[in-house]
Amino acid sequence: MPYKTQHSPSMTTLSTPLAASGLGSHYVPVCSRRINGQLAAAWLSPELEDSNWDDFLEATPLGHFQQSSLWARAKGIEGWRLLRMVLTLDGQIAGGFQILTRHTRFGLIGYVSKGPVVIKEEDALLDFMMELVVSAVKANQLKVLILQSPDGSTLDGSVLAPHRFLPNYLVNVISATLLTDLSCGMDQIERRMRKNTQVEVRQACRRGIKVRQGGELDVGTFFRLMRMTCERQQTKPAPATESALLAVWEAFNRRGCVRLFLAEYEGAAVAGAFCLCFGDRVTIWKKGWSGQHRERHPNQLLLFKTIEWAQQHGYKLFDFAGLDPEIASALLRGEPLSEIQRKSRDFVHLSYGNLPMLLPKSQIYINNPLFRFAYRGVMASRYGRTLAKGLIRTCIEGIASVDPEISEC
Secondary structure (H helix, E strand, O other): OOOOOOOOOEEEEOOOOOHHOOOOOOOOOEEEEEEOOOEEEEEEEEOOOOHHHHHHHHHOOOOHHHHHHHHHHHHHHOOOEEEEEEEOOOOOEEEEEEEEEEEEEEEEEEEEEEEEEEOOHHHHHHEEEEEHHHHHHOOOOOOOEEEEEHHHHOOOHHHHHHOEEOOOOOOOOOOOOOOEOOOOOOOHHHHHHOHHHHHHHHHHHOOOOOEEOOOOHHHHHHHHHHHHHHHHOOOOOOOOOOOHHHHHHHHHHHOOOOEEEEEEEOOEEEEEEEEEEEEEEEEEEEEEEEOOOOOHHHHHHHHHHHHHHHHOOOOOHHHHHHHHHHHHHHOOOOOOOOOOHHOOHHHHHHHOOEEEEEEEOOOOEEHHHHHHHHHHHHOHHHHHHHHHHHHHHOOOOOOHHHOOOOOOO
């Protein structure tokens, strides 16, 4: 769909071609503003593939694969369409955002995952960026926009509130994750591992489990392992189809940003890890396990070998793509975990990860002022949230598939 824009009175129409800065001619000028003596300019990036934007994201600490053009390409197979705005300071890319939109029975909805990204999170730049976001929502007649800021961003609810964003109670977005610091080396990582984890890794090797890297032809095998995991957890796989998963592989493989690891016993795949590599981070995006050969500990060896590969290839962080927020909060406070928490599936990851992280809380923008007022009133009470959540989520079903961290599988 075409990307329409709507300017606020404080925005100046921009006519200078971006090609003059050496960044390319496919950007479309939108508007500009002087901020702290620099020319902040907004440009539409209408092309599905944008290597300039991806290069910027990979070189920026707040950059994430879910803001990349690779992700936009991958999600196209599921019906998501692209809206992307790039921000420059004196002709150099300094930020931007990517909205993925989709038609539902409620109307057109959008999602900004891990964005917007700004190289310098200064108040004036953030305000300009959020004006652009709201302008895009209005001009493209989105009914609802869900937004979760980048990991570690200062763009929280207090900054978004003046732009009429409200806390999101409609869609469950994962609010914590676990990271492993890879810069310390594998020796240090192994020393942090619990003794029984070390034993199980060694036992997996002795008991015939082998880990190898897979390729495009193995994506179907991995999808079946992931589907088995979801069946045991009584949930649905995301992506929902093998073709959608293959689209992710093909999109990220164009830039060499995807790896598939398979744990096998006697040549048969038992467990798998689908990883996305972007910037200095490797994210274990999806996992799958047949449920067989538990006594041979295939998942432990798979996880160890995946982390080892990431460390040996120069990545700085390994992201488990989710963590129970109560566990994350307890660890950050230095408190011991409860017996229930110690039996959770997150506990296995804690043997490897040493950096629990609370993520920015997601926010919602409702375009219609009357609906926005009603949402604020209904969601003020827990009972209202429970009642309204089921009704409204049926109208915007499908939004969860844009963000892998929403899905359990």
